Amino acid sequence: MARFFTATGRFAVRFRWAMVGAWIAATVLAGLLFPSLTSVANANNASLLPAGTPSTQAARLAMPFQRPGQTPVPVIIARTSGKLTAADLNAVERLRTGLAKVSGVRQVRDLGISRDGAASQLVVEARVNLDAEGPAEQLTSGLRHAILAAALPGDLHAHLAGQVAVQVDAGQTSHRVGNLGEYLSIVFILLLLLVVFRSALAPLLTLAPAVLVTQLAGPAIAEASKAGLQVSPLTEILVLVLTLGAGTDYGLFLVFRVREELRAGRAPHDAVTRALGRVGESVTFSAATVIAALLTLLLASFGLYSSLGAPLAIAIALMLLAGLTLLPALLAIFGRAAFWPSNTTKGTGRRGWWGRTAGRIVAHPGALERTGSTVTSAGLVLAGTFGVFALVISGQPGGGVYRDILSALALGILLDAFGVRTLLVPSTVALLGRWNWWPSARATRPGVAPRPPPGRASQTRRRPLGYRDSQP
Numbered sequence: 001m002a003r004f005f006t007a008t009g010r011f012a013v014r015f016r017w018a019m020v021g022a023w024i025a026a027t028v029l030a031g032l033l034f035p036s037l038t039s040v041a042n043a044n045n046a047s048l049l050p051a052g053t054p055s056t057q058a059a060r061l062a063m064p065f066q067r068p069g070q071t072p073v074p075v076i077i078a079r080t081s082g083k084l085t086a087a088d089l090n091a092v093e094r095l096r097t098g099l100a101k102v103s104g105v106r107q108v109r110d111l112g113i114s115r116d117g118a119a120s121q122l123v124v125e126a127r128v129n130l131d132a133e134g135p136a137e138q139l140t141s142g143l144r145h146a147i148l149a150a151a152l153p154g155d156l157h158a159h160l161a162g163q164v165a166v167q168v169d170a171g172q173t174s175h176r177v178g179n180l181g182e183y184l185s186i187v188f189i190l191l192l193l194l195v196v197f198r199s200a201l202a203p204l205l206t207l208a209p210a211v212l213v214t215q216l217a218g219p220a221i222a223e224a225s226k227a228g229l230q231v232s233p234l235t236e237i238l239v240l241v242l243t244l245g246a247g248t249d250y251g252l253f254l255v256f257r258v259r260e261e262l263r264a265g266r267a268p269h270d271a272v273t274r275a276l277g278r279v280g281e282s283v284t285f286s287a288a289t290v291i292a293a294l295l296t297l298l299l300a301s302f303g304l305y306s307s308l309g310a311p312l313a314i315a316i317a318l319m320l321l322a323g324l325t326l327l328p329a330l331l332a333i334f335g336r337a338a339f340w341p342s343n344t345t346k347g348t349g350r351r352g353w354w355g356r357t358a359g360r361i362v363a364h365p366g367a368l369e370r371t372g373s374t375v376t377s378a379g380l381v382l383a384g385t386f387g388v389f390a391l392v393i394s395g396q397p398g399g400g401v402y403r404d405i406l407s408a409l410a411l412g413i414l415l416d417a418f419g420v421r422t423l424l425v426p427s428t429v430a431l432l433g434r435w436n437w438w439p440s441a442r443a444t445r446p447g448v449a450p451r452p453p454p455g456r457a458s459q460t461r462r463r464p465l466g467y468r469d470s471q472p
Contacts, residue, residue: 005280009273016329034219078119102142209322210247217315230307245385250323265346268335287320383413
C-alpha cells in the first residue's frame with residue numbers, strides 16, 4: 001500500500017503545475033456548466049417525510065379538493081394605521097392587475113377586506129414546483145417586483161405570505177448563513193494554523209485544497225442530482241462544514257510529515273514523496289471510514305437524513321482526492337518556502353510538549369511524540385469549524401436544532417482528540433504490546449520490524465515492539 005501512495009506522490013510532484021491547473025480548471029468549469037447546489041435542493045420538507053406519516057396521508061386525501069397544478073400565494077395589503085380608504089382600494093385593484101401579469105400566475109383572486117377594515121387579501125394562484133427553490137424564487141421575485149411597480153401609497157404596504165414565500169426566504173437566509181459561516185471558519189482555521197505552524201504560507205497551502213473543494217463539491221453534487229440523487233436543504237451547510245474541517249485535518253497530517261522529512265535532511269521533492277507514502281494510507285482509510293459512516297444514512301426512513309448520505313460522501317471523496325494530489329503538488333511547488341520563517345534545515349527539530357508528555361505515558365514515545373500535535377491540531381480545527389457554524393446559525397429561525405447538533409459534535413471531537421486519541425489509545429497500545437497487530441507476524445514473532453522501504457535495507461535497525469512505520 002505504501003508503494004502506491006509513494007507513486008502517487010511522485011506523480012503529483014513531477015506534474016505539479018499540471019495538477020494545480022487541472023484542479024482549478026475543473027472547479028471553474030463545474031461552476032459554469034453545472035447547476036448550483038441551492039437550485040436543486042429539495043426545499044419541500046413534506047416530500048422528505050415517510051409515506052406513512054399522518055400529515056402525508058392527509059395531504060394525499062386533500063388533493064381532490066385542491067385546484068390541480070395551482071399553488072396559492074397570499075398577498076396581504078394593510079395600512080400603517082387606520083382603515084383602508086377608497087384610494088387604497090383602487091391601489092389594491094391596480095396591484096391585482098399587476099400581479100396577474102407575472103410569469104407563471106394563472107389568476108389572482110380578491111378575498112376582500114378584513115373585519116376591522118384595516119387590511120385586504122389577494123390570493124395569487126400560480127403553477128410552481130415547490131420541490132426546488134429555483135422556480136419558487138423566480139415567482140416570488142416577480143411578485144415582489146410587481147408590488148414595487150404598483151406604486152402603493154406611502155402608508156399602504158403589501159407583503160407575500162404562505163408556504164412559497166416562507167420557503168424562498170428560508171432558503172436565502174440559509175445561503176447567507178452558509179457563506180458567513182464559511183468565511184468565519186476560514187478565518188478561524190487560518191489563525192489556528194498560524195499558531196500551529198508559525199509560518200506564513202503553510203496555513204494557506206493546508207487550507208487551499210479544502211476551499212477549492214467547497215466550490216467544486218456543490219456543482220458536482222447538483223449535477224449528480226440529475227441522475228436521481230436527493231439533495232436536502234441541510235446539505236449545503238454540512239458540505240461546507242465537513243469539507244473545511246476534514247480537508248484541513250487531512251492536510252495537517254501531510255504537511256507535518258513533510259516538515260519532519262525536511263528536517264531529516266531530505267530535498268523538498270523527496271520529502272513530499274516520502275511523506276505521502278507514509279501518511280497516505282492513514283488519510284485514505286480515515287476518509288473511507290467517514291464515507292462509509294455517511295452512506296449508512298441511506299438506511300434512514302426520514303428523507304431529510306437519508307438524502308444527506310450520498311452528497312456528503314461525494315464531498316469527502318473529492319476532498320480525499322485533493323489531499324492526495326493537489327496538496328502534494330502545492331508543497332512541491334513552494335518547497336521550504338512553505339514553512340518560512342520556521343527553520344527546516346537538517347537537525348533543527350526539537351522535542352515539544354507532546355514529546356515530553358509521551359515519555360511519561362509509554363515506554364517508547366516516538367509515535368505519540370510525532371502524532372500528538374497533529375491529532376490535537378486536527379481536533380481543534382474540526383471542532384472549531386463546527387463551533388463557528390453553530391454560533392452563526394443559532395440566531396436564525398429554526399437554527400436551534402442545528403446549533404445543538406453542531407455544538408454536540410464539536411464537544412465530542414474535543415473529547416476524542418484530547419482524551420481518547422492522545423491518552424487512552426496510546427496507553428492501550430502500550431499495554432497490549434505486539435498483540436495489537438494480531439494475527440499478523442508482528443503479534444507472534446517478537447521483535448519483528450516493519451519491512452523497510454526499497455533501497456533502505458542497509459539503514460534498517462531493530463525497532464521497539466508496537467512501532468508502526470506508517471504512523472504519521
